[in-house]
Amino acid sequence: xxxxxxxxxxxxxxxxxxxxxxxxxxxxxxxxxxxxxxxxxxxxxxxxxxxxxxxxxxxxxxxxxxxxxxxxxxxxxxxxxxxxxxxxxxxxxxxxxxxxxxxxxxxxxxxxxxxxxxxxxxxxxxxxxxxxxxxxxxxxxxxxxxxxxxxxxxxxxxxxxxxxxxxxxxxxxxxxxxxxxxxxxxxxxxxxxxxxxxxxxxxxxxxxxxxxxxxxxxxxxxxxxxxxxxxxxxxxxxxxxxxxxxxxxxxxxxxxxxxxxxxxxxxxxxxxxxxx
Amino acid sequence: xxxxxxxxxxxxxxxxxxxxxxxxxxxxxxxxxxxxxxxxxxxxxxxxxxxxxxxxxxxxxxxxxxxxxxxxxxxxxxxxxxxxxxxxxxxxxxxxxxxxxxxxxxxxxxxxxxxxxxxxxxxxxxxxxxxxxxxxxxxxxxxxxxxxxxxxxxxxxxxxxxxxxxxxxxxxxxxxxxxxxxxxxxxxxxxxxxxxxxxxxxxxxxxxxxxxxxxxxxxxxxxxxxxxxxxxxxxxxxxxxxxxxxxxxxxxxxx
Numbered sequence: 001x002x003x004x005x006x007x008x009x010x011x012x013x014x015x016x017x018x019x020x021x022x023x024x025x026x027x028x029x030x031x032x033x034x035x036x037x038x039x040x041x042x043x044x045x046x047x048x049x050x051x052x053x054x055x056x057x058x059x060x061x062x063x064x065x066x067x068x069x070x071x072x073x074x075x076x077x078x079x080x081x082x083x084x085x086x087x088x089x090x091x092x093x094x095x096x097x098x099x100x101x102x103x104x105x106x107x108x109x110x111x112x113x114x115x116x117x118x119x120x121x122x123x124x125x126x127x128x129x130x131x132x133x134x135x136x137x138x139x140x141x142x143x144x145x146x147x148x149x150x151x152x153x154x155x156x157x158x159x160x161x162x163x164x165x166x167x168x169x170x171x172x173x174x175x176x177x178x179x180x181x182x183x184x185x186x187x188x189x190x191x192x193x194x195x196x197x198x199x200x201x202x203x204x205x206x207x208x209x210x211x212x213x214x215x216x217x218x219x220x221x222x223x224x225x226x227x228x229x230x231x232x233x234x235x236x237x238x239x240x241x242x243x244x245x246x247x248x249x250x251x252x253x254x255x256x257x258x259x260x261x262x263x264x265x266x267x268x269x270x271x272x273x274x275x276x
Numbered sequence: 277x278x279x280x281x282x283x284x285x286x287x288x289x290x291x292x293x294x295x296x297x298x299x300x301x302x303x304x305x306x307x308x309x310x311x312x313x314x315x316x317x318x319x320x321x322x323x324x325x326x327x328x329x330x331x332x333x334x335x336x337x338x339x340x341x342x343x344x345x346x347x348x349x350x351x352x353x354x355x356x357x358x359x360x361x362x363x364x365x366x367x368x369x370x371x372x373x374x375x376x377x378x379x380x381x382x383x384x385x386x387x388x389x390x391x392x393x394x395x396x397x398x399x400x401x402x403x404x405x406x407x408x409x410x411x412x413x414x415x416x417x418x419x420x421x422x423x424x425x426x427x428x429x430x431x432x433x434x435x436x437x438x439x440x441x442x443x444x445x446x447x448x449x450x451x452x453x454x455x456x457x458x459x460x461x462x463x464x465x466x467x468x469x470x471x472x473x474x475x476x477x478x479x480x481x482x483x484x485x486x487x488x489x490x491x492x493x494x495x496x497x498x499x500x501x502x503x504x505x506x507x508x509x510x511x512x513x514x515x516x517x518x519x520x521x522x523x524x525x526x527x528x529x530x531x
Contacts, residue, residue, distance in 0.1 A: 059440060060440075061436055061439065061440060079439050079440045079441075079442060081440065081441050081442030082442075084440070085440070085441070086436075086437060086440045086441075088433055088436070088437055091431070091433060092433045092434065092436075092437040094434060094451075094452065094455065094456075096455040096456070096458075097455070105441075105451055106441045108447070108451075109438060109441040109442045109443040109444075109447055109451075110441055110442045111442065157441065
């Protein structure tokens, strides 16, 4: 890992609605963060702390109320399909298209030529283990397979940066574990820079090179923890003493913030549309 | 545990009950007229009606009226499809316009638009143009409303993910908005077609120069009841056929 910065976040704040508004929510407060080239950074924090908001801002899908984001040395002003690909929580595949058509469409939007698209689509579907499901519709697949397909779509775009917004959030624990292991293997073969939003402590420790822990709303980064363990990570990493130690450390950091977040929402501070 | 009912068997069972019901209805009609309890002038039996129907079909005298009704339907439906989809799409582009027009259209659609027929006859005459106008007006509403619903309520995550992959405005329309809205619009078209057919046949019986509805009234007024029922039967069969065709197209278009 070089010290090169892939995404530079400087003093980003974001709010939904206007001050004094009933729906006013301050989601992010003066957040700064450097994502190093080639690393996998997990963002973890209580619900509503603005971690998904930060991800959208990094990807140019949302404009921050203040602050800047730079990718490479360019300021982010909108989506950058050549540099950044997304994997969303769920159901972002177009249900009216087959799996391979979904992958193909992404590259077509990005501007890849037809022959190249076909080749890459096959490759990426094979890489996520969906070679035999290319002609299925998303509705015919399980949740886990749909997320594999969404991952294939993102990989096919061959961007340097991959932003994943709770990609396994809607899956059951076991599917999640398997997908996490496969992801770790898959990503160890590429030099992608990845930012991964999750609720799961175990997932964060298992996947990340560094974990950024967010405070309760208005979110900002409380602490960054390094996880010095080579990829691909083996399943027995989960049962190691090191894993447990880091997980406990994260838990201790998060515990108070989660308490704070829960009492915020109990007081009616939680607003739809201001999802994490 | 009770075994689950076989859906295929169930379907045939309900088909059989439906057939029995129709047979019972026709038998009831037959015995009612055969017993002499109702006037044969007002309600002829199934036999004479079938005889007249055969005659209508053999002579081919229905052709010109059928063509007129179908022309009215085709023109009215084309006008409402084009205007409903275009206007619906334009409204769907702005949440503000959706908020204004969705309830407005639903409100106007709830009033019986056939009440405008006298006005349309004054404006466009007794011939086909007043049927074009009425059929188009009535079927405009379900088409426009479903177009708004289809384009206006596309799941945000589809739009966001297409945007993140760099979709142009045209690509967004062609590969995201259109396929997302299509099934809802197709349902609107089917509903529009059904109400246009109803309105056109209905208005032909009220004020017209020709058409299937016109023939029904013509034979009723000349007290040729058997021939009137023959035309009613014919019109019902045509309507049932057209609706079946449109429903099949709807199912096909959605898959």
